[in-house]
Amino acid sequence: MKNLWLSFCVGLYKNDAEEMPKLIIRKEVKMMKKKTKKILALVLSTMMLSVLLLSGCGKDGKSDSYVFKIGTANGSLCLAPLHVAQDLGYFEEEFNAAGIKYELVEIDMQQAADLVASEQIDACVGLAGSLIPQVDSGLDISFTAGIHTGCTKYYVGKNSDIKDLSGLKGKKIGVPGMSDSSVVALKRKLADVGVGVSTTNMEIELVVYNMTDLPLALDNGAVDAIALHDPVAASAEKEYGFIKILDLTEDEKFKNEYCCASYTTSSIAEEHPEAAAAYTRALLKASAYVQANPEEAARLQIENEQCSGDLAENTKLLSSYNYQPSVSAMEETFKNACTDLLEIGDLQEGRNIDDFTADHIAKFEDAPESYTYNADGTFSEVKKK
Numbered sequence: 001m002k003n004l005w006l007s008f009c010v011g012l013y014k015n016d017a018e019e020m021p022k023l024i025i026r027k028e029v030k031m032m033k034k035k036t037k038k039i040l041a042l043v044l045s046t047m048m049l050s051v052l053l054l055s056g057c058g059k060d061g062k063s064d065s066y067v068f069k070i071g072t073a074n075g076s077l078c079l080a081p082l083h084v085a086q087d088l089g090y091f092e093e094e095f096n097a098a099g100i101k102y103e104l105v106e107i108d109m110q111q112a113a114d115l116v117a118s119e120q121i122d123a124c125v126g127l128a129g130s131l132i133p134q135v136d137s138g139l140d141i142s143f144t145a146g147i148h149t150g151c152t153k154y155y156v157g158k159n160s161d162i163k164d165l166s167g168l169k170g171k172k173i174g175v176p177g178m179s180d181s182s183v184v185a186l187k188r189k190l191a192d193v194g195v196g197v198s199t200t201n202m203e204i205e206l207v208v209y210n211m212t213d214l215p216l217a218l219d220n221g222a223v224d225a226i227a228l229h230d231p232v233a234a235s236a237e238k239e240y241g242f243i244k245i246l247d248l249t250e251d252e253k254f255k256n257e258y259c260c261a262s263y264t265t266s267s268i269a270e271e272h273p274e275a276a277a278a279y280t281r282a283l284l285k286a287s288a289y290v291q292a293n294p295e296e297a298a299r300l301q302i303e304n305e306q307c308s309g310d311l312a313e314n315t316k317l318l319s320s321y322n323y324q325p326s327v328s329a330m331e332e333t334f335k336n337a338c339t340d341l342l343e344i345g346d347l348q349e350g351r352n353i354d355d356f357t358a359d360h361i362a363k364f365e366d367a368p369e370s371y372t373y374n375a376d377g378t379f380s381e382v383k384k385k
Contacts (some may be wrong), residue, residue: 068100068268068275071107071115071124074306077231077314078151078260080297081323082125083306085286094278094285102275113139116265122272123264123279128330129181131263132337135360136347142269142362144280145370146258146330147287150249150321152182153233155242156225157218165245166193172205174214174223181259182227185248188340192253198345215240230317231309249320257333258326269362277364284325284371285379291323292373325370327384331361 070091072082085091086104095102105121112124113134125147135141156162162171168190175183183206187197196203209217214226215236225245228236236242248254262283264276290297298314301307307314335357341347363384370382 066101066272066275068095068102068123068272068279069105069121070102070279071109071112071121072104073107073109075308076109077298077301077307077309077317078148078229078321079125079306080290080301080318081147081283081286081325083301083304084289084297085282087300087304087306088286088289090282090285091279094282095275098274098278100272100275100278102279113141116141116263119265122268123262123276125260125262125283127181127259128261128333129184129259129337130177130179131261132334132341133179133184133346136338136341136351136356140266141263142266142360143261143263143330143334144269144276144327144362144364144367145262145284145287146326146333147260147262147283148290148321148323148325149255149258150247151230151233151259152185152227152248153230153237153244154182154186154225154227154246155218155233155237155244157221158241158243160224160243162224162245164193165190166195168225169195169203171224172207172222174207174209174217174226176211176214176227176229177208178206180227182229184337184341184346185254185259186227186246187344187346188337189246189251189253191340191344200345215242218242231314234313234317249322255322256329257336258330261330261333264362266360266362269364273364274366276362277367280327280364280367281371284368285373287323287325288371288373288379290318291325294318294323324372327361327363327367327369331357334361 072086073079074083091102091104107115107121107124109124109126112121112126113131115121116124117139128143128146131139131141162168173186175186177183190197190204207223211228211232214228215232217223218226219240237244248257248259262280264279269276295311295315298307298311298318302309302311302314335353338347338351338353338356342351342353368381369384371379372382373379
């Protein structure tokens, strides 16, 4: 009986001993399965997150949260394309087609460069002559298209003995600002006729007045000549009988150069090219519309309180400018201005004009050279040269 009990115990121990490893292995397998499921769940979650992030980004790095900010302002007649792009929905059309959000930001145009530099806006329209010296000093923008020519004029009093630009030597000239585009153009033209405009040989005196005060300053004899932008220029000429001695719309040197241009920050042009191209296309279309429909453009500005004035007079002024937009002609404008400014010492010494131009003229594959507006309300694309 004792041996039987012993055999039973030994057998039981043997069976338990054989089963113990099996139990341990089964537990380990279960634990491994649980860990594997957790790892697979984590991997799948990561993959899904990656897909969501990638689906929210385009080839130019845009995301659902990205908003392209456009600076805009009322009060200026020559900003007609910027206004028309808003009024007729060209911004809406182009940005929606690109799948990009945009925002119109009301600004003071005098502060546009500062707002761009501080990244409060991404793009705007401005006077190229005013912007080029700032670009030379480090303002990191790229011009995307020329919008229109003309709009700046220079006058002497109706009884002045000054008959041409060479007669301005030794005279006092009223200007809207020392960095205004009118000063840049005037220096370039005076240098051509032999009047010194460099820091080492300045043969004119420039005096700054508010734009609206300039006509009175000339009429009172405080200055010998003034530089004005339309519509103040046209109004002053009519009211005071001033004599025009230079008109950038008509002058052989300037008539094919763009005074107003669209631009974006250089970083936006590089990192968000689809957004910059959509912005450019909208303004190319709007400018082409103004070229073909100056009266309707003037009416839109007045009705939407974007510019004051008389419809007939505003239409006449818009018709006097060339609003046929161009990318390549803006490039030539930039290069010509920089070449002159380098020669008179208003650009950094030794500046390579070709490299400087290439760095600050942006071209996009999906933005054409220009558009023309057709009678049926459609646009024809002008191919790149």
